[in-house]
Amino acid sequence: MRDLEIIETELMEISAIADDSLKLERIxxxxxAHPDEVPFALHQLMTRAGEPTAKDS
Structure with a gap:
C-alpha cells in the first residue's frame, strides 16, 4: 500500500470535484487502479462522516 498521506490527498482531490458524475467516474x-487501498479509503470516509463539522459547532 502507498503512503497514507498520498492516499488521503488523492481522496480529498476527488471529493473536491463539484460535478457528481465526474466525481463518480474518478472514484x-x-x-x-488501487483495489488494495479501497478498504482504507472506506474506513477514512466512515470515520470522517462521524466527525463534527463547523455547522455542528
Missing amino acids: IAWCA
Missing part, C-alpha cells in the same frame, strides 16, 4: 477509476 471508480481510483478504485480500479
Whole structure:
C-alpha cells in the first residue's frame, strides 16, 4: 500500500470535484487502479462522516 498521506490527498482531490458524475467516474477509476487501498479509503470516509463539522459547532 502507498503512503497514507498520498492516499488521503488523492481522496480529498476527488471529493473536491463539484460535478457528481465526474466525481463518480474518478472514484471508480481510483478504485480500479488501487483495489488494495479501497478498504482504507472506506474506513477514512466512515470515520470522517462521524466527525463534527463547523455547522455542528
